[in-house]
Amino acid sequence: MHILMVKEVLKGVKYVSNENSPKGIPNKVVDLLVTNILRKNGVNIEQAKNKxxxxxxxxxxxxxxxxxxxxxxxxxxxxxx
Amino acid sequence: MANEWRALDYWDGKNDLNNDADALQDATEKAKTIQHSHEWIIVRDSEYVNVQTTDTQVALSLQLGIQAALAAVINITLGDTNQGKKVAHDLKQFMRTRQHNSQRTIIENSKEIQVTTTDTDIAVNLQAMIQILVALIGQLDVL
Missing domain, CATH: 1.20.5 (Single alpha-helices involved in coiled-coils or other helix-helix interfaces)
Structure with a gap:
Protein backbone atom coordinates (compact mmCIF):
# COMPACT_ATOMS: atom_id res chain seq x y z
CA MET A 1 0.00 0.00 0.00
CA HIS A 2 2.85 2.33 0.82
CA ILE A 3 4.52 1.60 -2.47
CA LEU A 4 1.35 2.30 -4.40
CA MET A 5 1.05 5.60 -2.65
CA VAL A 6 4.63 6.53 -3.54
CA LYS A 7 4.06 5.68 -7.17
CA GLU A 8 1.05 7.95 -7.23
CA VAL A 9 3.16 10.76 -5.82
CA LEU A 10 5.85 10.16 -8.41
CA LYS A 11 3.42 10.21 -11.30
CA GLY A 12 2.53 13.74 -10.42
CA VAL A 13 6.16 14.72 -10.03
CA LYS A 14 7.12 13.28 -13.38
CA TYR A 15 4.33 15.13 -15.08
CA VAL A 16 5.51 18.42 -13.69
CA SER A 17 9.19 17.87 -14.33
CA ASN A 18 8.55 16.72 -17.87
CA GLU A 19 7.34 20.09 -18.94
CA ASN A 20 10.78 21.54 -19.15
CA SER A 21 14.41 20.62 -18.61
CA PRO A 22 14.97 17.71 -16.22
CA LYS A 23 14.79 18.76 -12.61
CA GLY A 24 14.69 15.28 -11.14
CA ILE A 25 12.59 13.98 -8.32
CA PRO A 26 12.69 15.63 -4.91
CA ASN A 27 15.22 13.87 -2.70
CA LYS A 28 12.59 13.45 0.01
CA VAL A 29 10.45 11.35 -2.30
CA VAL A 30 13.41 9.13 -3.21
CA ASP A 31 14.30 8.78 0.48
CA LEU A 32 10.75 7.74 1.21
CA LEU A 33 10.83 5.22 -1.59
CA VAL A 34 14.12 3.65 -0.48
CA THR A 35 12.99 3.54 3.17
CA ASN A 36 9.81 1.87 2.05
CA ILE A 37 11.56 -0.77 -0.01
CA LEU A 38 13.96 -1.60 2.83
CA ARG A 39 11.15 -1.81 5.37
CA LYS A 40 8.93 -3.85 3.08
CA ASN A 41 11.66 -6.44 2.71
CA GLY A 42 12.36 -6.54 6.43
CA VAL A 43 15.88 -5.11 6.24
CA ASN A 44 17.48 -4.33 9.59
CA ILE A 45 19.32 -1.07 8.90
CA GLU A 46 21.48 -1.22 12.03
CA GLN A 47 22.61 -4.73 11.18
CA ALA A 48 23.33 -3.69 7.58
CA LYS A 49 25.38 -0.72 8.81
CA ASN A 50 27.54 -3.01 10.91
CA LYS A 51 28.50 -5.04 7.87
CA MET B 1 0.27 12.13 -57.00
CA ALA B 2 2.11 12.78 -60.20
CA ASN B 3 2.53 16.41 -59.27
CA GLU B 4 3.93 15.68 -55.84
CA TRP B 5 7.31 17.24 -55.35
CA ARG B 6 9.93 14.68 -54.58
CA ALA B 7 13.23 15.58 -53.06
CA LEU B 8 15.11 12.85 -54.90
CA ASP B 9 13.68 13.45 -58.36
CA TYR B 10 15.92 16.35 -59.01
CA TRP B 11 18.91 17.91 -57.36
CA ASP B 12 21.39 20.43 -58.60
CA GLY B 13 23.07 21.04 -55.28
CA LYS B 14 26.81 21.48 -55.19
CA ASN B 15 27.32 18.67 -52.71
CA ASP B 16 25.87 16.09 -55.03
CA LEU B 17 28.67 13.66 -55.82
CA ASN B 18 26.66 10.73 -57.04
CA ASN B 19 23.75 11.63 -59.28
CA ASP B 20 22.75 8.12 -60.21
CA ALA B 21 22.41 7.03 -56.64
CA ASP B 22 19.81 9.66 -55.85
CA ALA B 23 16.79 8.11 -57.51
CA LEU B 24 17.76 4.66 -56.37
CA GLN B 25 18.26 5.57 -52.77
CA ASP B 26 16.14 3.40 -50.56
CA ALA B 27 14.42 4.47 -47.42
CA THR B 28 16.89 4.68 -44.60
CA GLU B 29 15.92 3.75 -41.15
CA LYS B 30 17.83 4.23 -37.99
CA ALA B 31 16.86 3.34 -34.51
CA LYS B 32 18.74 3.71 -31.28
CA THR B 33 17.51 2.01 -28.18
CA ILE B 34 18.61 2.30 -24.62
CA GLN B 35 16.79 0.09 -22.15
CA HIS B 36 13.14 1.07 -22.38
CA SER B 37 13.73 4.46 -23.81
CA HIS B 38 13.27 4.41 -27.55
CA GLU B 39 14.37 6.93 -30.02
CA TRP B 40 13.45 6.47 -33.62
CA ILE B 41 14.75 8.65 -36.35
CA ILE B 42 13.41 7.68 -39.71
CA VAL B 43 14.93 9.27 -42.77
CA ARG B 44 13.06 8.49 -45.94
CA ASP B 45 13.54 9.64 -49.52
CA SER B 46 15.90 12.31 -48.32
CA GLU B 47 19.53 13.26 -48.43
CA TYR B 48 22.11 15.48 -46.74
CA VAL B 49 20.38 14.96 -43.43
CA ASN B 50 22.53 15.63 -40.40
CA VAL B 51 21.31 14.05 -37.16
CA GLN B 52 22.60 14.75 -33.69
CA THR B 53 21.17 12.82 -30.76
CA THR B 54 21.84 12.35 -27.07
CA ASP B 55 24.99 10.39 -26.42
CA THR B 56 23.32 7.16 -25.40
CA GLN B 57 26.66 5.39 -25.07
CA VAL B 58 27.74 7.68 -22.25
CA ALA B 59 24.31 7.34 -20.64
CA LEU B 60 24.46 3.58 -20.90
CA SER B 61 27.89 3.29 -19.32
CA LEU B 62 26.82 5.60 -16.49
CA GLN B 63 23.71 3.53 -16.00
CA LEU B 64 25.76 0.35 -15.77
CA GLY B 65 28.12 2.04 -13.32
CA ILE B 66 25.24 3.04 -11.03
CA GLN B 67 23.68 -0.42 -11.26
CA ALA B 68 27.00 -2.01 -10.35
CA ALA B 69 27.37 0.33 -7.39
CA LEU B 70 23.85 -0.49 -6.19
CA ALA B 71 24.56 -4.20 -6.52
CA ALA B 72 27.79 -3.77 -4.56
CA VAL B 73 26.09 -1.93 -1.71
CA ILE B 74 23.32 -4.51 -1.48
CA ASN B 75 25.77 -7.37 -1.70
CA ILE B 76 27.97 -6.11 1.11
CA THR B 77 25.13 -5.18 3.45
CA LEU B 78 22.55 -7.89 2.77
CA GLY B 79 24.71 -10.56 1.19
CA ASP B 80 23.66 -12.84 -1.62
CA THR B 81 20.37 -13.57 0.09
CA ASN B 82 16.77 -13.65 -1.00
CA GLN B 83 16.24 -10.44 0.88
CA GLY B 84 19.07 -8.77 -1.03
CA LYS B 85 17.66 -9.95 -4.33
CA LYS B 86 14.21 -8.64 -3.46
CA VAL B 87 15.54 -5.23 -2.48
CA ALA B 88 17.54 -5.05 -5.71
CA HIS B 89 14.47 -6.12 -7.67
CA ASP B 90 12.24 -3.49 -6.05
CA LEU B 91 14.76 -0.74 -6.68
CA LYS B 92 15.16 -1.79 -10.31
CA GLN B 93 11.41 -1.89 -10.67
CA PHE B 94 11.26 1.75 -9.83
CA MET B 95 13.98 2.64 -12.31
CA ARG B 96 12.14 0.77 -15.02
CA THR B 97 9.00 2.81 -14.49
CA ARG B 98 10.94 5.85 -15.50
CA GLN B 99 11.93 4.44 -18.84
CA HIS B 100 8.95 4.34 -21.07
CA ASN B 101 9.36 7.48 -23.00
CA SER B 102 9.69 7.32 -26.73
CA GLN B 103 10.15 9.85 -29.41
CA ARG B 104 9.99 9.61 -33.11
CA THR B 105 11.40 11.91 -35.69
CA ILE B 106 10.49 11.37 -39.30
CA ILE B 107 12.26 13.18 -42.09
CA GLU B 108 10.60 12.57 -45.39
CA ASN B 109 11.22 13.87 -48.85
CA SER B 110 13.68 16.47 -47.67
CA LYS B 111 17.12 17.81 -48.39
CA GLU B 112 19.76 19.49 -46.30
CA ILE B 113 18.10 19.06 -42.95
CA GLN B 114 19.73 19.52 -39.58
CA VAL B 115 18.13 17.57 -36.72
CA THR B 116 19.04 17.79 -33.06
CA THR B 117 17.14 15.75 -30.52
CA THR B 118 17.58 15.67 -26.78
CA ASP B 119 16.39 12.73 -24.77
CA THR B 120 15.55 14.34 -21.46
CA ASP B 121 14.15 11.03 -20.28
CA ILE B 122 17.60 9.44 -20.20
CA ALA B 123 18.96 12.36 -18.21
CA VAL B 124 16.02 12.27 -15.77
CA ASN B 125 16.38 8.53 -15.41
CA LEU B 126 20.09 8.74 -14.67
CA GLN B 127 19.35 11.40 -12.10
CA ALA B 128 16.72 9.20 -10.47
CA MET B 129 19.13 6.26 -10.37
CA ILE B 130 21.90 8.24 -8.73
CA GLN B 131 19.36 9.68 -6.27
CA ILE B 132 18.36 6.16 -5.27
CA LEU B 133 21.98 5.18 -4.80
CA VAL B 134 22.69 8.29 -2.73
CA ALA B 135 19.54 7.72 -0.64
CA LEU B 136 20.49 4.10 -0.04
CA ILE B 137 24.01 4.77 1.14
CA GLY B 138 22.71 7.74 3.10
CA GLN B 139 20.56 5.34 5.09
CA LEU B 140 23.68 3.31 5.76
CA ASP B 141 25.49 6.37 7.12
CA VAL B 142 28.08 6.26 4.37
CA LEU B 143 27.69 9.89 3.37
Missing amino acids: LSEEDKQALKEMVEDLKAQVDEFVKQNSKK
Missing part, protein backbone atom coordinates in the same frame (compact mmCIF):
# COMPACT_ATOMS: atom_id res chain seq x y z
CA LEU A 52 30.23 -2.03 6.35
CA SER A 53 33.82 -1.52 7.43
CA GLU A 54 35.32 1.98 7.44
CA GLU A 55 37.22 1.10 4.26
CA ASP A 56 33.99 -0.05 2.63
CA LYS A 57 32.32 3.21 3.55
CA GLN A 58 35.19 5.27 2.21
CA ALA A 59 35.30 3.31 -1.05
CA LEU A 60 31.53 3.54 -1.51
CA LYS A 61 31.54 7.23 -0.75
CA GLU A 62 34.22 7.92 -3.36
CA MET A 63 32.51 5.72 -5.94
CA VAL A 64 29.12 7.35 -5.51
CA GLU A 65 30.53 10.88 -5.49
CA ASP A 66 32.39 10.12 -8.69
CA LEU A 67 29.27 8.69 -10.35
CA LYS A 68 27.18 11.62 -9.18
CA ALA A 69 29.65 14.10 -10.67
CA GLN A 70 29.51 12.24 -13.99
CA VAL A 71 25.71 12.18 -14.01
CA ASP A 72 25.54 15.88 -13.17
CA GLU A 73 27.91 16.62 -16.01
CA PHE A 74 25.82 14.50 -18.41
CA VAL A 75 22.60 16.23 -17.38
CA LYS A 76 24.24 19.62 -17.78
CA GLN A 77 25.56 18.75 -21.24
CA ASN A 78 22.17 17.52 -22.39
CA SER A 79 20.14 20.42 -21.14
CA LYS A 80 22.52 22.86 -22.85
CA LYS A 81 21.64 21.66 -26.35
Whole structure:
Protein backbone atom coordinates (compact mmCIF):
# COMPACT_ATOMS: atom_id res chain seq x y z
CA MET A 1 0.00 0.00 0.00
CA HIS A 2 2.85 2.33 0.82
CA ILE A 3 4.52 1.60 -2.47
CA LEU A 4 1.35 2.30 -4.40
CA MET A 5 1.05 5.60 -2.65
CA VAL A 6 4.63 6.53 -3.54
CA LYS A 7 4.06 5.68 -7.17
CA GLU A 8 1.05 7.95 -7.23
CA VAL A 9 3.16 10.76 -5.82
CA LEU A 10 5.85 10.16 -8.41
CA LYS A 11 3.42 10.21 -11.30
CA GLY A 12 2.53 13.74 -10.42
CA VAL A 13 6.16 14.72 -10.03
CA LYS A 14 7.12 13.28 -13.38
CA TYR A 15 4.33 15.13 -15.08
CA VAL A 16 5.51 18.42 -13.69
CA SER A 17 9.19 17.87 -14.33
CA ASN A 18 8.55 16.72 -17.87
CA GLU A 19 7.34 20.09 -18.94
CA ASN A 20 10.78 21.54 -19.15
CA SER A 21 14.41 20.62 -18.61
CA PRO A 22 14.97 17.71 -16.22
CA LYS A 23 14.79 18.76 -12.61
CA GLY A 24 14.69 15.28 -11.14
CA ILE A 25 12.59 13.98 -8.32
CA PRO A 26 12.69 15.63 -4.91
CA ASN A 27 15.22 13.87 -2.70
CA LYS A 28 12.59 13.45 0.01
CA VAL A 29 10.45 11.35 -2.30
CA VAL A 30 13.41 9.13 -3.21
CA ASP A 31 14.30 8.78 0.48
CA LEU A 32 10.75 7.74 1.21
CA LEU A 33 10.83 5.22 -1.59
CA VAL A 34 14.12 3.65 -0.48
CA THR A 35 12.99 3.54 3.17
CA ASN A 36 9.81 1.87 2.05
CA ILE A 37 11.56 -0.77 -0.01
CA LEU A 38 13.96 -1.60 2.83
CA ARG A 39 11.15 -1.81 5.37
CA LYS A 40 8.93 -3.85 3.08
CA ASN A 41 11.66 -6.44 2.71
CA GLY A 42 12.36 -6.54 6.43
CA VAL A 43 15.88 -5.11 6.24
CA ASN A 44 17.48 -4.33 9.59
CA ILE A 45 19.32 -1.07 8.90
CA GLU A 46 21.48 -1.22 12.03
CA GLN A 47 22.61 -4.73 11.18
CA ALA A 48 23.33 -3.69 7.58
CA LYS A 49 25.38 -0.72 8.81
CA ASN A 50 27.54 -3.01 10.91
CA LYS A 51 28.50 -5.04 7.87
CA LEU A 52 30.23 -2.03 6.35
CA SER A 53 33.82 -1.52 7.43
CA GLU A 54 35.32 1.98 7.44
CA GLU A 55 37.22 1.10 4.26
CA ASP A 56 33.99 -0.05 2.63
CA LYS A 57 32.32 3.21 3.55
CA GLN A 58 35.19 5.27 2.21
CA ALA A 59 35.30 3.31 -1.05
CA LEU A 60 31.53 3.54 -1.51
CA LYS A 61 31.54 7.23 -0.75
CA GLU A 62 34.22 7.92 -3.36
CA MET A 63 32.51 5.72 -5.94
CA VAL A 64 29.12 7.35 -5.51
CA GLU A 65 30.53 10.88 -5.49
CA ASP A 66 32.39 10.12 -8.69
CA LEU A 67 29.27 8.69 -10.35
CA LYS A 68 27.18 11.62 -9.18
CA ALA A 69 29.65 14.10 -10.67
CA GLN A 70 29.51 12.24 -13.99
CA VAL A 71 25.71 12.18 -14.01
CA ASP A 72 25.54 15.88 -13.17
CA GLU A 73 27.91 16.62 -16.01
CA PHE A 74 25.82 14.50 -18.41
CA VAL A 75 22.60 16.23 -17.38
CA LYS A 76 24.24 19.62 -17.78
CA GLN A 77 25.56 18.75 -21.24
CA ASN A 78 22.17 17.52 -22.39
CA SER A 79 20.14 20.42 -21.14
CA LYS A 80 22.52 22.86 -22.85
CA LYS A 81 21.64 21.66 -26.35
CA MET B 1 0.27 12.13 -57.00
CA ALA B 2 2.11 12.78 -60.20
CA ASN B 3 2.53 16.41 -59.27
CA GLU B 4 3.93 15.68 -55.84
CA TRP B 5 7.31 17.24 -55.35
CA ARG B 6 9.93 14.68 -54.58
CA ALA B 7 13.23 15.58 -53.06
CA LEU B 8 15.11 12.85 -54.90
CA ASP B 9 13.68 13.45 -58.36
CA TYR B 10 15.92 16.35 -59.01
CA TRP B 11 18.91 17.91 -57.36
CA ASP B 12 21.39 20.43 -58.60
CA GLY B 13 23.07 21.04 -55.28
CA LYS B 14 26.81 21.48 -55.19
CA ASN B 15 27.32 18.67 -52.71
CA ASP B 16 25.87 16.09 -55.03
CA LEU B 17 28.67 13.66 -55.82
CA ASN B 18 26.66 10.73 -57.04
CA ASN B 19 23.75 11.63 -59.28
CA ASP B 20 22.75 8.12 -60.21
CA ALA B 21 22.41 7.03 -56.64
CA ASP B 22 19.81 9.66 -55.85
CA ALA B 23 16.79 8.11 -57.51
CA LEU B 24 17.76 4.66 -56.37
CA GLN B 25 18.26 5.57 -52.77
CA ASP B 26 16.14 3.40 -50.56
CA ALA B 27 14.42 4.47 -47.42
CA THR B 28 16.89 4.68 -44.60
CA GLU B 29 15.92 3.75 -41.15
CA LYS B 30 17.83 4.23 -37.99
CA ALA B 31 16.86 3.34 -34.51
CA LYS B 32 18.74 3.71 -31.28
CA THR B 33 17.51 2.01 -28.18
CA ILE B 34 18.61 2.30 -24.62
CA GLN B 35 16.79 0.09 -22.15
CA HIS B 36 13.14 1.07 -22.38
CA SER B 37 13.73 4.46 -23.81
CA HIS B 38 13.27 4.41 -27.55
CA GLU B 39 14.37 6.93 -30.02
CA TRP B 40 13.45 6.47 -33.62
CA ILE B 41 14.75 8.65 -36.35
CA ILE B 42 13.41 7.68 -39.71
CA VAL B 43 14.93 9.27 -42.77
CA ARG B 44 13.06 8.49 -45.94
CA ASP B 45 13.54 9.64 -49.52
CA SER B 46 15.90 12.31 -48.32
CA GLU B 47 19.53 13.26 -48.43
CA TYR B 48 22.11 15.48 -46.74
CA VAL B 49 20.38 14.96 -43.43
CA ASN B 50 22.53 15.63 -40.40
CA VAL B 51 21.31 14.05 -37.16
CA GLN B 52 22.60 14.75 -33.69
CA THR B 53 21.17 12.82 -30.76
CA THR B 54 21.84 12.35 -27.07
CA ASP B 55 24.99 10.39 -26.42
CA THR B 56 23.32 7.16 -25.40
CA GLN B 57 26.66 5.39 -25.07
CA VAL B 58 27.74 7.68 -22.25
CA ALA B 59 24.31 7.34 -20.64
CA LEU B 60 24.46 3.58 -20.90
CA SER B 61 27.89 3.29 -19.32
CA LEU B 62 26.82 5.60 -16.49
CA GLN B 63 23.71 3.53 -16.00
CA LEU B 64 25.76 0.35 -15.77
CA GLY B 65 28.12 2.04 -13.32
CA ILE B 66 25.24 3.04 -11.03
CA GLN B 67 23.68 -0.42 -11.26
CA ALA B 68 27.00 -2.01 -10.35
CA ALA B 69 27.37 0.33 -7.39
CA LEU B 70 23.85 -0.49 -6.19
CA ALA B 71 24.56 -4.20 -6.52
CA ALA B 72 27.79 -3.77 -4.56
CA VAL B 73 26.09 -1.93 -1.71
CA ILE B 74 23.32 -4.51 -1.48
CA ASN B 75 25.77 -7.37 -1.70
CA ILE B 76 27.97 -6.11 1.11
CA THR B 77 25.13 -5.18 3.45
CA LEU B 78 22.55 -7.89 2.77
CA GLY B 79 24.71 -10.56 1.19
CA ASP B 80 23.66 -12.84 -1.62
CA THR B 81 20.37 -13.57 0.09
CA ASN B 82 16.77 -13.65 -1.00
CA GLN B 83 16.24 -10.44 0.88
CA GLY B 84 19.07 -8.77 -1.03
CA LYS B 85 17.66 -9.95 -4.33
CA LYS B 86 14.21 -8.64 -3.46
CA VAL B 87 15.54 -5.23 -2.48
CA ALA B 88 17.54 -5.05 -5.71
CA HIS B 89 14.47 -6.12 -7.67
CA ASP B 90 12.24 -3.49 -6.05
CA LEU B 91 14.76 -0.74 -6.68
CA LYS B 92 15.16 -1.79 -10.31
CA GLN B 93 11.41 -1.89 -10.67
CA PHE B 94 11.26 1.75 -9.83
CA MET B 95 13.98 2.64 -12.31
CA ARG B 96 12.14 0.77 -15.02
CA THR B 97 9.00 2.81 -14.49
CA ARG B 98 10.94 5.85 -15.50
CA GLN B 99 11.93 4.44 -18.84
CA HIS B 100 8.95 4.34 -21.07
CA ASN B 101 9.36 7.48 -23.00
CA SER B 102 9.69 7.32 -26.73
CA GLN B 103 10.15 9.85 -29.41
CA ARG B 104 9.99 9.61 -33.11
CA THR B 105 11.40 11.91 -35.69
CA ILE B 106 10.49 11.37 -39.30
CA ILE B 107 12.26 13.18 -42.09
CA GLU B 108 10.60 12.57 -45.39
CA ASN B 109 11.22 13.87 -48.85
CA SER B 110 13.68 16.47 -47.67
CA LYS B 111 17.12 17.81 -48.39
CA GLU B 112 19.76 19.49 -46.30
CA ILE B 113 18.10 19.06 -42.95
CA GLN B 114 19.73 19.52 -39.58
CA VAL B 115 18.13 17.57 -36.72
CA THR B 116 19.04 17.79 -33.06
CA THR B 117 17.14 15.75 -30.52
CA THR B 118 17.58 15.67 -26.78
CA ASP B 119 16.39 12.73 -24.77
CA THR B 120 15.55 14.34 -21.46
CA ASP B 121 14.15 11.03 -20.28
CA ILE B 122 17.60 9.44 -20.20
CA ALA B 123 18.96 12.36 -18.21
CA VAL B 124 16.02 12.27 -15.77
CA ASN B 125 16.38 8.53 -15.41
CA LEU B 126 20.09 8.74 -14.67
CA GLN B 127 19.35 11.40 -12.10
CA ALA B 128 16.72 9.20 -10.47
CA MET B 129 19.13 6.26 -10.37
CA ILE B 130 21.90 8.24 -8.73
CA GLN B 131 19.36 9.68 -6.27
CA ILE B 132 18.36 6.16 -5.27
CA LEU B 133 21.98 5.18 -4.80
CA VAL B 134 22.69 8.29 -2.73
CA ALA B 135 19.54 7.72 -0.64
CA LEU B 136 20.49 4.10 -0.04
CA ILE B 137 24.01 4.77 1.14
CA GLY B 138 22.71 7.74 3.10
CA GLN B 139 20.56 5.34 5.09
CA LEU B 140 23.68 3.31 5.76
CA ASP B 141 25.49 6.37 7.12
CA VAL B 142 28.08 6.26 4.37
CA LEU B 143 27.69 9.89 3.37
